[in-house]
Amino acid sequence: MAIERVREYLKEWGRENDILEFDTSSATVEMASNALGVEPCRIAKTLSFKTDTSARLIVTAGDAKIDNSKFKAEFSMKAKMLSPEEVLEYTGHAIGGVCPFGLSQNIEVYLDISLQRFETVYPACGSSNSAIQLTCNELEQYSKAVKWIDVCKGWQDQ
Numbered sequence: 001m002a003i004e005r006v007r008e009y010l011k012e013w014g015r016e017n018d019i020l021e022f023d024t025s026s027a028t029v030e031m032a033s034n035a036l037g038v039e040p041c042r043i044a045k046t047l048s049f050k051t052d053t054s055a056r057l058i059v060t061a062g063d064a065k066i067d068n069s070k071f072k073a074e075f076s077m078k079a080k081m082l083s084p085e086e087v088l089e090y091t092g093h094a095i096g097g098v099c100p101f102g103l104s105q106n107i108e109v110y111l112d113i114s115l116q117r118f119e120t121v122y123p124a125c126g127s128s129n130s131a132i133q134l135t136c137n138e139l140e141q142y143s144k145a146v147k148w149i150d151v152c153k154g155w156q157d158q
Contacts, residue, residue, distance in 0.1 A: 002093045002102065002126030009102035010125075010132070013142060019125045019132050027096030027128040029062040036122055036131060041155065043131075044115060044123035044139065046098045048082040048091065051075075055082055055090040055107045057100050059123060059143065061114035064152035071151045096128035100143035109143045111136075114155040116148070 003019070010016045026032035033040040043062035048055055056075075058066070071079040084095050092104030100109040100123065115121050115136055122131040123139065134142065 002097060003130055004126075005092060005102035005104075006099065006126035006130075010142065013138075015132065015138075015142070019130055021127070022129045022131075025096070025128050026124065026131055032122065032124070032131060033062065035129070038122065042118050042121050044121040044134075046100055046123060048087045048098060050080045050082055050086075051108075052077070054105070055086065057091070057098075057103075057107060057109045058112055058149070058151065059100055059109065059115065059139065059145075060112040060152050061118070061121070061155050064112060064114035064155040067151060067153035070153070074149050074151050093124075093126050094128070097124050097126050097130065099124040099126055100139075100145070102126060109145045110147060110149045110151075111140060111143065111145045112152045113148055113150045114152045115139070 007016045022035040026035045029040045029043045032043045041063040047058045090105050120133050
């Protein structure tokens with residue numbers, strides 16, 4: 001199970017017991033927000049995109065949307081999301097539980113600056129009913145992110 005792989009992965013930082021598991025689904029930003037009792041914008045959603053030869057993950061705030069022109073400027077290619085089957089292949093996580101931890105393949109992870117307005121955020125942990133509370137610094141460290149990027153819109157007015 002993917003959540004067990006994430007639990008094992010988080011042992012490196014002694015955080016394996018900090019994963020929150022819910023009786024209800026947290027597969028969408030809205031569901032995760034309800035399960036956690038926090039604003040949807042504080043959910044750290046992980047989006048999966050194709051590259052020329054592999055995939056990349058971008059973790060954004062729950063209220064942010066990919067800005068195609070910013071994405072193209074950052075990556076020199078059009079934003080094209082992975083299919084659910086490709087997501088599972090590249091990450092080892094099914095849609096609804098995708099996170100930047102315990103990945104099945106060595107793919108690049110980027111963090112969008114939309115997250116930086118919060119002291120803590122809540123990414124999933126490999127299942128559709130899990131999350132963990134992390135600071136942005138912890139998210140950067142644990143995800144082994146390449147860098148912080150600015151590829152989203154819709155959150156600046158929030």
